[in-house]
Amino acid sequence: MIVSATCKHCHSTDSLRVEDGPYNRWINREALVQDAFPDLTADQRELLIGHRGGWFVCHRCWDVVFADDDEECVSGDDPLTQTWDKPEPPWKDEPHD
Ligand SMILES: [Zn+2]
Numbered sequence: 001m002i003v004s005a006t007c008k009h010c011h012s013t014d015s016l017r018v019e020d021g022p023y024n025r026w027i028n029r030e031a032l033v034q035d036a037f038p039d040l041t042a043d044q045r046e047l048l049i050g051h052r053g054g055w056f057v058c059h060r061c062w063d064v065v066f067a068d069d070d071e072e073c074v075s076g077d078d079p080l081t082q083t084w085d086k087p088e089p090p091w092k093d094e095p096h097d
Contacts, residue, residue, distance in 0.1 A: 005047050005056035009065050014047050014058055016040075027052060 001023055004015035018037065026036040026048070033045050040048070043059040050056025057065050 003048055003051045005050040007056055007058040007061055009057050009061035012058060012060075014056075016044050016047050018048070 002015050002017050004013050006013045022036040025031040
C-alpha cells in the first residue's frame with residue numbers, strides 16, 4: 001500500500017510504498033516501526049509515524065521547525081522567534097466596564 005503524510009510546515013505530501021503485512025502489524029501497534037520496517041531510512045519512518053499520528057513535518061522542514069527550540073540566547077533575526085515576541089495589542093488597554 002501507499003502511505004502518505006502532508007507536512008504541517010510546507011504542506012507538501014510525501015508518500016512511500018510499504019508491504020501490507022508489516023504495515024497492518026504496525027498500524028495495530030503489534031510491532032514497533034523499526035521492527036516492522038527495518039530497511040527504511042529514518043526519514044521514511046518519520047513519514048509513517050506522521051501518517052499514523054496525524055502530525056508530520058518533512059525532513060526538509062525539520063531543521064527549520066525545530067532549530068534552536070530550547071536555546072536561551074536566540075538572535076532576534078529569527079522569524080520563528082519574532083512571532084512569539086509580539087508587543088501587547090493596543091485593545092488590551094481598554095477598560096472593561
Ligand atoms: Zn515540509
